[in-house]
Amino acid sequence: MTTRQARSKRPDAGQVDIFVIFGISGDLAKKMTFPSLYRLEENHKLNCPIVGVAMDDWTTESLIEHMKLSLSNTIGQPDTKVVDRLARRMHYVRGDFTADSTYHDLAKVMGTAKRKLYYLEIPPVLFAPVVEAVAKNGLADESFFLIEKPFGHDLASAKELNDRLHAVVDEQQILRIDHFLGKQPVLDLFYLRFANSLLEPLWNRDHVAAIQVNMTEDFGVEDRGSFYDPVGALRDVVQNHLLQVLALVLMEAPSQAGDNALWDKKADVFRAMATVDPSQVIRGQYEGYQGVPGVKPGSMTETYIALRLAVDNWRWEGVPIFLRAGKALATTATEVRLIFRHPPKLSSLELPRHLSPNQIILRIDPEPGLRMTLFSKGADSSGSDEVHLDLPFAQELGRLPEPYQLLISHALDGNHSLFTREDVVEETWRILDPLVHNVTRPLGYKRGGWGPEAANTLVRGHLGWQAPWTD
Numbered sequence: 154m155t156t157r158q159a160r161s162k163r164p165d166a167g168q169v170d171i172f173v174i175f176g177i178s179g180d181l182a183k184k185m186t187f188p189s190l191y192r193l194e195e196n197h198k199l200n201c202p203i204v205g206v207a208m209d210d211w212t213t214e215s216l217i218e219h220m221k222l223s224l225s226n227t228i229g230q231p232d233t234k235v236v237d238r239l240a241r242r243m244h245y246v247r248g249d250f251t252a253d254s255t256y257h258d259l260a261k262v263m264g265t266a267k268r269k270l271y272y273l274e275i276p277p278v279l280f281a282p283v284v285e286a287v288a289k290n291g292l293a294d295e296s297f298f299l300i301e302k303p304f305g306h307d308l309a310s311a312k313e314l315n316d317r318l319h320a321v322v323d324e325q326q327i328l329r330i331d332h333f334l335g336k337q338p339v340l341d342l343f344y345l346r347f348a349n350s351l352l353e354p355l356w357n358r359d360h361v362a363a364i365q366v367n368m369t370e371d372f373g374v375e376d377r378g379s380f381y382d383p384v385g386a387l388r389d390v391v392q393n394h395l396l397q398v399l400a401l402v403l404m405e406a407p408s409q410a411g412d413n414a415l416w417d418k419k420a421d422v423f424r425a426m427a428t429v430d431p432s433q434v435i436r437g438q439y440e441g442y443q444g445v446p447g448v449k450p451g452s453m454t455e456t457y458i459a460l461r462l463a464v465d466n467w468r469w470e471g472v473p474i475f476l477r478a479g480k481a482l483a484t485t486a487t488e489v490r491l492i493f494r495h496p497p498k499l500s501s502l503e504l505p506r507h508l509s510p511n512q513i514i515l516r517i518d519p520e521p522g523l524r525m526t527l528f529s530k531g532a533d534s535s536g537s538d539e540v541h542l543d544l545p546f547a548q549e550l551g552r553l554p555e556p557y558q559l560l561i562s563h564a565l566d567g568n569h570s571l572f573t574r575e576d577v578v579e580e581t582w583r584i585l586d587p588l589v590h591n592v593t594r595p596l597g598y599k600r601g602g603w604g605p606e607a608a609n610t611l612v613r614g615h616l617g618w619q620a621p622w623t624d
Contacts, residue, residue, distance in 0.1 A: 198565075270299060277303055284298055300328065301330055333556070364473070366474070486519065
């Protein structure tokens with residue numbers, strides 16, 4: 154991959170000297186950032202000052218009070234010594250994100266700090282203006298920019314945003330965040346595949362009949378109508394979360410260590426995918442969505458989407474990939490399933506004609522774990538019983554780090570392996586672009602079920618949609 158020449162100078166590898174958070178007064182900071190900073194402080198992994206920038210009429214003291222309130226709501230009973238250490242790192246700068254005076258004040262607070270990490274917890278429309286303002290005011294050298302999703306709303310806007318950013322900073326300075334990439338079971342996919350000779354020989358079209366990736370939620374949009382309605386399920390979770398997980402399922406093993414080696418293999422997977430066929434997509438909207446505050450009258454936004462993809466390469470040719478995501482469904486779960494080919498029917502085993510195929514299930518949420526489904530002789534000495542080999546990650550590995558805790562830690566340490574690269578973002582938008590620009594009216598479905606019945610047509614001839622592993 155080639156990167157464009159930029160005017161700023163990217164920092165050397167290593168721990169940053171200062172962490173600047175734009176939008177520190179927002180909901181993301183309350184729910185995720187403050188608790189993550191607390192966990193990092195608790196584990197002695199914070200080694201720099203933290204500067205919050207926002208438009209609210211706060212002071213450093215009021216920022217600290219909001220931090221403590223967040224921790225009381227998320228951590229429960231935080232260690233006061235850890236809280237005090239974290240508070241001593243904090244500073245606050247009030248100002249308009251597009252005003253030069255804000256950056257003059259920020260420069261005074263940062264002092265002689267050399268390596269800088271800027272975290273943009275702000276609306277997407279401000280991503281480019283803030284990076285441009287940082288560069289304009291001479292604060293972009295020796296810096297990284299941690300940018301929240303969504304990165305564009307289609308292929309054209311993603312390219313436009315990349316072009317604006319690359320005009321002032323180098324691609325290697327941009328860390329596009331996707332919190333799914335910080336989830337421990339997603340990280341474990343890489344090790345499960347490539348650190349074990351038991352699984353990898355089976356991980357191909359010779360043994361796998363189909364792949365399912367599910368992200369189901371038993372709750373609706375609730376009070377987030379104004380945010381969700383312009384986005385929908387495709388942009389909210391498929392283009393980023395589910396496709397990034399899918400890349401880890403499908404990719405080849407990198408031949409060397411390093412961030413780019415990993416992302417090269419992910420990019421190869423997406424380049425081998427054709428743009429999605431709109432006839433292989435089902436969009437749905439749960440009953441009652443139109444009455445959610447903030448939803449536009451007559452909204453055609455999908456709260457459910459199911460689609461079929463394929464990869465045209467040696468490993469996966471002919472293996473259908475089914476993705477499903479939706480709200481107001483029967484349960485909340487996120488998982489990946491590899492469904493293997495049917496075993497032969499042997500009369501000596503007295504097997505039924507349609508014995509279910511074996512499966513490997515990686516559960517991402519809730520309670521991460523791995524399950525393998527096998528068959529054994531029935532306890533009554535007749536027929537067969539399905540048995541489960543379960544590996545609960547928390548029980549075996551201890552308390553898992555929260556995704557934002559891990560992502561922020563990596564960003565502070567200069568480890569970029571968990572952050573999405575430019576070409577990968579653009580490829581995912583390319584794959585889905587026909588759906589973004591050809592919106593059809595979604596099918597209605599009742600709350601508490603599995604979405605529109607029409608989604609079953611996508612898996613016809615295969616095992617069918619599987620209820621998530623929740624027991």
